[in-house]
Amino acid sequence: MTIAARWAEVKARVEAACERAGRAASEVTIVAVSKTHPASAVREAAAAGATDFGENYVQELVEKRPACGDVRWHYIGRLQRNKARFVAGQVALIHAVDTLELAQELAKRAAGTLQPVLISVNVAGEATKGGVTPDTAPALARAIAAVPGIRLDGLMTMPPPADDPDASRPAFLALAALRARLSDDLGQPLPVLSMGMSGDFEVAITCGATHVRVGTAIFGTRGTVST
Numbered sequence: 001m002t003i004a005a006r007w008a009e010v011k012a013r014v015e016a017a018c019e020r021a022g023r024a025a026s027e028v029t030i031v032a033v034s035k036t037h038p039a040s041a042v043r044e045a046a047a048a049g050a051t052d053f054g055e056n057y058v059q060e061l062v063e064k065r066p067a068c069g070d071v072r073w074h075y076i077g078r079l080q081r082n083k084a085r086f087v088a089g090q091v092a093l094i095h096a097v098d099t100l101e102l103a104q105e106l107a108k109r110a111a112g113t114l115q116p117v118l119i120s121v122n123v124a125g126e127a128t129k130g131g132v133t134p135d136t137a138p139a140l141a142r143a144i145a146a147v148p149g150i151r152l153d154g155l156m157t158m159p160p161p162a163d164d165p166d167a168s169r170p171a172f173l174a175l176a177a178l179r180a181r182l183s184d185d186l187g188q189p190l191p192v193l194s195m196g197m198s199g200d201f202e203v204a205i206t207c208g209a210t211h212v213r214v215g216t217a218i219f220g221t222r223g224t225v226s227t
């Protein structure tokens, strides 16, 4: 199957999930996760209609980007503070901010632009993954919302891998509930919920996802990279 055909299939599945959920398809952005795939794959997906692309290795993004044409980039991986300067002001949205220090560094490096970010929340509380716990999210959200140069747009999560898409539902619902609470708490809208990947994006859409991060279903299986 070509990338164009897979893209069309994913898009149709997103639209069908939106319709089942009583949502407009325009409410959901498909972030095509192109990590480990070459620039030619990005161009192929863009030609088929994809507008938003996600990377989670800094070096790969920096190297690939010039050959990809005019597309919107999302940084979806964990970001080390010493690499913030390669991403700040360079991407439409940074999905996985989990410390105030990182947000401050991004603001410093964004050089006068307003950098939109999401806080990554580890809803299931796994110790090995990035992201804050739901308990510590409110304090971090308040602190980040007060950093000039940063715009806190919402939350992202990545539930533990599971064969059954429905296994992700509790995490997605918890993230949506947390978003509502934080938005009340901050007195500002938090419009973005980044959740759902190839295996569970339809469930995420029924739970309110505004950004689904879909790699394998669009680009095929990945090799591994050592970054």
Ligand SMILES: *Cc1c(COP(=O)(O)O)cnc(C)c1O
Pocket (backbone or CB within 6 Å): 033, 035, 056, 076, 077, 158, 197, 198, 199, 213, 214, 215, 216, 217
């Ligand atoms: C790789 C990755 C994805 C995409 O995963 P697929 O299962 O290939 O769709 C989504 N989000 C993050 C944070 C990732 O690292």
